[in-house]
Amino acid sequence: MAPVYRVTDRVAVCRVSLALALDRPRFDRLAAGVAFHDTSDARRRKMRTLLLGCALMLTMAERAVTADQLLVEAESFANKGGWVVDPQFMDIMGSPFLLAHGLGQPVANATTGVSIPRDGQYRVWVRTRNWVPGNWEAPGRFRVLVNGRALKPEFGTENGWDWQDGGTVDLKAGAATLALQDLTGFDGRCDAIFLTTDGTRPPNDLDRMRAWRNRLRGLPDTPDRTETFDLVVVGGGIAGCGAALAADQQGLKVALIHDRPVLGGNASGEVRVHTIGITARADALLKKINTRHWPNGSPDALLDDQKRHASMEAAQNVTLLLKWRAYDVRMQGKRIAAVYAQHIETGETRAFEAPLFVDSTGDGWIGFWAGAEFRYGREAESEFREGWDKHGDLWSPRKPDNRVMGTSLLWY
Incomplete structure (x- = not known):
């Protein structure tokens, strides 16, 4: 004989259905109206509807848990072709x-191999x-090819990152290929x-x-990995x-x-803005x-x-970490205890601890994350008495x- 489950409200129905998820035969008998405390036809029909609704929710939840999902970060493509990794907007x-x-x-196309978990x-x-x-027309359009066949949409046509x-x-389960096919050459x-x-x-x-x-x-x-230095730049x-x-x-x-x-x-050779200015006592260092x-x-x-690379490699006390992007800091009171950084291709993260840090990010990100005061925009001429009537x-x-200042692009 099936046990009697006393169901008195909608919340209880869902709780019972969840409790019975591990006992599907009992759940099926209960949903079929075999064992209700109130055996009237109207009550039985109402309970059956509610329980079957919960059963449907359980089925959907199970599908969500067991759905096959595959995330491929573009920067991790094995062969990047003519595409390049750009980390400057990670923040x-x-x-x-x-x-x-x-x-x-x-x-040239960027390509990579992936492993499809199951047919579907x-x-x-x-x-x-x-x-x-x-x-x-959007300038940076491209296509995505799966196993050599292009998906129907052109990508890079919608506003905002999404x-x-x-x-x-x-x-089919097993090996498959993905490719990015640039259509314009204009920064897809x-x-x-x-x-x-x-x-x-x-x-x-x-x-x-x-x-x-x-x-x-x-x-x-x-x-989950921490490295310690005297100075982190x-x-x-x-x-x-x-x-x-x-x-x-x-x-x-x-x-x-x-x-x-x-x-x-x-x-750098990626942008090629030459360096000028008064070097004074730092002349020997800056020439490197x-x-x-x-x-x-x-x-x-x-x-x-x-x-530059030869000069840095000759520095015996410098650990050079190229392709690593800082994304946060860990504070200890009002002091920075560590900088968190992520490898721009593998996604690996590390913490870099030190008593001293130098923020040379160009936009002051380390200070910003640490909660330092900052200024955005132009101050009034009266603040530092720097007006110039001519302009x-x-x-x-x-x-x-x-x-704020604009930017210039050097095309090469």
Whole structure:
């Protein structure tokens, strides 16, 4: 005889159905109306409807748990072709991404292999953005190829970083290939590709998405590896390289964290802004890391990249961490105890502890995360008495505002 379950309200119905999830035969008999405390027909029909509704919810929950899901970070592609990893907006959009910078000529495909867990129909989501929205065709369009066949949509056509629906594709368990096919050569952007058998749209909120990504990739929410130094320098531009070399000369154990594959920042071969200014007593040091004024596009500018790397490798006390991006700090009272950094391709995270830190990020991220006061925009001319009648508000406004400097692009 089936046991009698006393069900008195909707909440209890759901609780009973959850409790019986591990005892499916009893659940089936109960849902069929075999054993109710109140055996009236109306009551039985009502309880059956509620229980079957809960059974449906349980089935959906089970499907969510058992759905096959595959997250592929674009920066982890095995063969990046003509695409390059761009980490500079990790703080804004949550991840590095692949960029197709071809000066108007489509770059070579980025490709990688993946392992499909089971046969099934997978919905494909691609995180991307249209980087120049407006009443014109998106400049950074690209396609995604699965096993050599292009998905129907063109990607990079929607505003803001978000997951674009690529439709469904039938896949067999085992090895498969993914490829990014650039269509324009004008800076298409791909952050990640997500395949799922239940069609669930991935989260796009940064905090939720970081936890979701870590879970799917098996990464900890906070670094589980810590390294200790006398000085941690974040940012490998001219300022960061100079600080690291100066500290090395003082015998300090230094970590230099830089999010690009080459040193120099804007003075590197990736941007090629030459360095000028008064060097004074730092002349000998700066000659090891500066960039001369090469003609725009000159391949000789890469010689200064080689010089910087050779200088850093010769520094016995400097640990050079290229392709690592700082993303947070750990505070101890009002002092920074550690900087958290993430490898821009593997996603690995580490904590770097030190009594002293140098913020050479270019945007003051370390100080910002630490809660330091900061200023955004232009101060009033009266604050530091720096007005210039010749240029008026263009030089320093009478009232403070939120205007900031623009940027220039050197195309090469």
